[in-house]
Amino acid sequence: MKFTEEHEWLRVEGDLVVVGITEHASEQLGDVVFIELPEAGTEVTKDEEVCVIESVKAASDVLAPLDGEIVEVNTPLVDEPGKVNDDPMEGAWFFKMKASDLSQMDDYMDENTYKDFIG
Amino acid sequence: MGELKRTPLYDLHLELGAKMVGFAGYDMPVQYPLGVMKEHLHCRAAAGLFDVSHMGQVALRAESYEAAAKAFEALVPQDVMGLGVARQRYGFFTNEAGGIEDDLMFANRGDHLFVVVNAACKEADIARMSAALSPDVTVEEITGRALVALQGPAAETALARLNPAVADMAFMDFTEVELEGVACWVSRSGYTGEDGYEISIPGADAEGICRKLLEMEEVEGIGLGARDSLRLEGGLCLYGNDIDATTSPIEAALTWAIQKVRRADGDRAGGFPGADRIFGDLAEGVARKRVGLAPTGRAPMRAGTQLFAAAEGGDAIGEVTSGGFGPTYEGPVAMGYVGTAQAVVGTEIFGEVRGKRMPVTVAKMPLVPANFKR
Numbered sequence: 001m002k003f004t005e006e007h008e009w010l011r012v013e014g015d016l017v018v019v020g021i022t023e024h025a026s027e028q029l030g031d032v033v034f035i036e037l038p039e040a041g042t043e044v045t046k047d048e049e050v051c052v053i054e055s056v057k058a059a060s061d062v063l064a065p066l067d068g069e070i071v072e073v074n075t076p077l078v079d080e081p082g083k084v085n086d087d088p089m090e091g092a093w094f095f096k097m098k099a100s101d102l103s104q105m106d107d108y109m110d111e112n113t114y115k116d117f118i119g
Numbered sequence: 120m121g122e123l124k125r126t127p128l129y130d131l132h133l134e135l136g137a138k139m140v141g142f143a144g145y146d147m148p149v150q151y152p153l154g155v156m157k158e159h160l161h162c163r164a165a166a167g168l169f170d171v172s173h174m175g176q177v178a179l180r181a182e183s184y185e186a187a188a189k190a191f192e193a194l195v196p197q198d199v200m201g202l203g204v205a206r207q208r209y210g211f212f213t214n215e216a217g218g219i220e221d222d223l224m225f226a227n228r229g230d231h232l233f234v235v236v237n238a239a240c241k242e243a244d245i246a247r248m249s250a251a252l253s254p255d256v257t258v259e260e261i262t263g264r265a266l267v268a269l270q271g272p273a274a275e276t277a278l279a280r281l282n283p284a285v286a287d288m289a290f291m292d293f294t295e296v297e298l299e300g301v302a303c304w305v306s307r308s309g310y311t312g313e314d315g316y317e318i319s320i321p322g323a324d325a326e327g328i329c330r331k332l333l334e335m336e337e338v339e340g341i342g343l344g345a346r347d348s349l350r351l352e353g354g355l356c357l358y359g360n361d362i363d364a365t366t367s368p369i370e371a372a373l374t375w376a377i378q379k380v381r382r383a384d385g386d387r388a389g390g391f392p393g394a395d396r397i398f399g400d401l402a403e404g405v406a407r408k409r410v411g412l413a414p415t416g417r418a419p420m421r422a423g424t425q426l427f428a429a430a431e432g433g434d435a436i437g438e439v440t441s442g443g444f445g446p447t448y449e450g451p452v453a454m455g456y457v458g459t460a461q462a463v464v465g466t467e468i469f470g471e472v473r474g475k476r477m478p479v480t481v482a483k484m485p486l487v488p489a490n491f492k493r
Contacts, residue, residue, distance in 0.1 A: 030150070030154060030156075031155055031156035031444075033156075033419065033451075034417050034419060052418075052473065056155040056156055056344060056446075059419070078417075
């Protein structure tokens with residue numbers, strides 16, 4: 001599993017990369033009340049804003065961590081945004097993407113480095 | 120920005136695991152481990168305890184209550200002289216342009232007038248009162264006392280354990296009550312839309328009384344985060360967001376807070392800053408009004424969201440001044456100003472969120488019905 005400085009996690013699953021936000025991020029956000037997901041089939045470039053998360057406190061974005069195509073989104077999250085607080089690392093994944101260049105993942109942190117990063 | 124000030128309950132907040140933030144110069148709890156959503160719901164279901172010691176508590180003393188009240192009426196458009204002993208009322212300072220300089224609560228303490236003002240405005244308010252009222256009235260900021268609010272349907276049950284007399288208080292009663300052997304000033308009022316009390320406690324005794332309340336099963340500590348969503352659902356104005364120096368009380372839908380005796384045809388008409396503008400607004404109507412807003416979708420419309428009459432084209436007709444998610448409402452809630460033509464309950468307008476116009480309905484305030492003790 002890899003981690004971005006934007007507090008997203010990336011997990012390789014077959015030929016796809018699953019993306020979500022970290023437990024640390026979900027704690028910082030507070031209770032999540034609204035999620036906007038991209039449409040499956042959307043071509044994205046790294047660092048493009050692809051999801052919106054609104055918590056009781058504020059709005060924030062999820063960025064595409066890699067170039068590629070969004071192939072599946074976790075639609076049930078839209079009706080159950082609180083799942084991001086309850087199960088951020090597993091059930092509350094945001095989208096799965098087909099990366100055009102998997103070597104872009106090398107730029108990201110491993111779990112220990114991320115733990116140091118969030119202190 | 121200097122060092123943040125601490126309230127007498129600072130150590131207790133840390134012990135309870137609060138996340139602290141700077142607010143109006145004070146280090147205040149924004150949330151406890153329960154989190155904003157659960158704190159909000161707990162307050163509406165049982166009782167929540169809020170530290171609001173950052174707010175300004177001020178005593179205005181003259182030769183009598185009447186003398187202090189008469190002088191104070193030069194600064195506010197409320198009926199201060201007609202307020203009964205041991206009663207409290209909502210009011211606001213106006214400026215020469217008819218805008219609102221701060222909103223406040225004032226109480227008739229029998230021999231003096233007691234005023235509670237917003238933390239962010241308190242220095243300016245005290246300066247304003249001192250300049251306008253001295254030397255006939257002494258303006259004393261009461262700095263040695265904490266102020267807490269106990270709010271929610273179980274507030275009466277909880278506080279009555281410390282003194283049964285509080286159960287007999289009516290909405291907006293204000294009286295001195297002994298709690299744990301300490302003389303506290305208690306009003307039956309609040310800022311959540313729920314029944315409850317606001318309690319001024321000598322600083323040194325505040326932690327003990329709060330611990331006593333927090334030990335009770337009904338009571339949880341509630342931070343500023345949930346305080347904001349509670350008051351928003353309750354349709355209550357936040358000074359600086361929903362009302363400010365440029366909004367007249369008539370635009371702000373606070374006409375109800377200007378008693379008849381101070382209006383143009385009243386016995387003590389005018390005599391407060393901006394009376395001409397405010398009477399003009401009352402007689403001729405206003406171009407914009409504060410309304411409740413219920414977004415149709417799930418996306419919150421936060422302060423600053425521009426409002427439009429149509430899904431496409433046209434200039435903005437107004438702006439959201441407070442908005443977020445309403446945990447009890449179970450959806451996004453907001454308030455803001457719109458043109459008078461749109462300020463009709465049920466009107467569908469549009470708010471621009473991230474470049475897209477989303478439908479929002481003008482709604483009756485409060486969006487969550489109030490639960491006051493009448």
